Amino acid sequence: AIMQPKHVVPHARLECSRSMPAPSAIAGAEEGYAGPTRTAPSIESAKRLWKDAEAVCFDVDCTVTTNDSLDLLAGFMGVAAQVSALTSQAMDGSLDLATALERRLEIINCTPADIRAFIKEHPPETRLAPGIAALVRALRARGVAVFLISGGFRELTLPIAAHLGIPKENVFANRMNWQWDDETGEPTRLVGFDTSEPTARNQGKPQAIAAIRAIYPYKSIVMVGDGITDLEAVQSTGGADLFIGYGGVVVRPAVEAGADWFVHSHQELLAALQRFRVAMVGSGAWACAAVRMVAQSVTTDDPADNFDNEVRMWVHEEQYEGRKLTAVINEQNENPRYLPGINLGTNVIAVPKLEDAVADADCIIICVPHQFLHGICKQLAGKVRKDAMAISLTKGMRVRADGPQLISQMVQRYLGIDCSVLMGANIAMDIAKEELSEAVIGYTNRDHAKVWAKVFSRPYFRVALLPxxxxxxxxxxxxxxxxxxxxxxxxxxxxxxxxxxxxxxxxxxxxxxxxxxxxxxxxxxxxxxxxxxxxxxxxxxxxxxxx
Known part of the structure; x- marks a missing residue:
């Protein structure tokens, strides 16, 4: 008896219980359809699309892994040379995918026991491309949905997905068909594969992405891969919005030429994710205690890699024991004048020029005595990013003839950016010693407040949002x-x-x-x-x- 596997995963099969369009119903997904003429984005636009992606689909073989799963299985079975040649033909487009899969399986001719032994000998962690685990971890921590779309087989792909923390429902891959023994009820012999899966043929990956879109309202989907079938993802209606070619394992000229953006390592993609650069204006006791928390948050507790590790701190230059205070801080990682004995962190950089401290900063923390803040705001007017956000730790008010002006209002007026406030029982030395403390972030922009909460939250420093x-x-x-x-x-x-x-x-x-x-x-x-x-x-x- 020849039977399909009994377990059905919703995203991987089109007859799932959810309302998912059949292949023929997905516009532009028919085999061989090249889609409408498409204008490729500039590299700058491609990088912006990557930063804003709501879902990322990765090819598996030679993108997530350093090898082709079937080729590796073929080597395990002793038929590597024959199978590898067919793989290359499929990836460069000279052999259609369905034919290549069929021929490779015929040569490999494995059993379920062979597959189990193969996975034991080649566990997922030994096969991953450098940097892919960190990239997937960062994407998932940012709330980006991650999918695997493979022209290989689920039996070989699911262990990799599990290792990366990707749910099996987010895996599109082919299924092997097995002959089941009538006596034992167990699969015993490979007899081909399920040709109804979209990934079993050319134009299958855009079909899979169209199926994803039918379930989830993602505004932007990015496809990352090394092969021609990955490039097809942006060449059909309903497919990906951006194709990033990956050449970290093998560079295919046609893919490199056709990609919207071509990278040679996953680290390039990780580095290109949106990151916030944080700057501190002020270097008194409270500013130093606060910047110490920030320095910790952007390094040790940043799984999404949301922040640049370097934190610049503006220091009003003065002499300390015959030396410039900024030089002492950068050498000792401590401000001996205002918060002695407390290590600020090696990633805190003291800067004597105010404009240099806030240059290109996305998140500006203001913590200076209130009597100096008006002059500082006037000095910074027009010199900060228009899309930056600020937060004031300064407690005070400017009294004018036409009425009082809060510090946050002053910042908003002169710098033209949103300004939240962080207020609470915040005695500097107690916080520097990591004693239990708390504060609120008063906000008008909740999205900004959430970013600030990530900046300041520590195990010893509880932050609550307050509108x-x-x-x-x-x-x-x-x-x-x-x-x-x-x-x-x-x-x-x-x-x-x-x-x-x-x-x-x-x-x-x-x-x-x-x-x-x-x-x-x-x-x-x-x-x-x-x-x-x-x-x-x-x-x-x-x-x-x-x-």
């Missing part, structure tokens, strides 16, 4: 006034009852004053880390009390 940036910033400013009152209580030798009264009345007046200026401020904000928590920490352990 009330004005309330958070008012809390951070006004608690300093209350803290002076708390310092007076200490100076007068009064006890905790008196201090508690100051804190309670202070918190109440903070809320009333904030809502008088900005009626939209939320009452609940004063119970967040930026409110009562920051007030308590400052009144008991901050530097604003008068003793």
């Amino acid at each position: 009330d940036p004005v309330g958070a910033e008012m809390c951070g400013m006004l608690k300093n006034i209350v803290a002076i009152g708390a310092g007076m209580v200490d100076g007068l030798g009064k006890g905790p009852n008196a201090k508690a009264a100051i804190l309670r009345q202070g918190l109440l007046e903070m809320r009333e004053f904030s809502k008088a200026l900005y009626p939209e401020v939320r009452d609940a904000t004063f119970l967040e880390a930026c409110g009562v928590a920051d007030l308590v920490a400052t009144c008991y352990g901050g530097g604003n009390r008068l003793g």
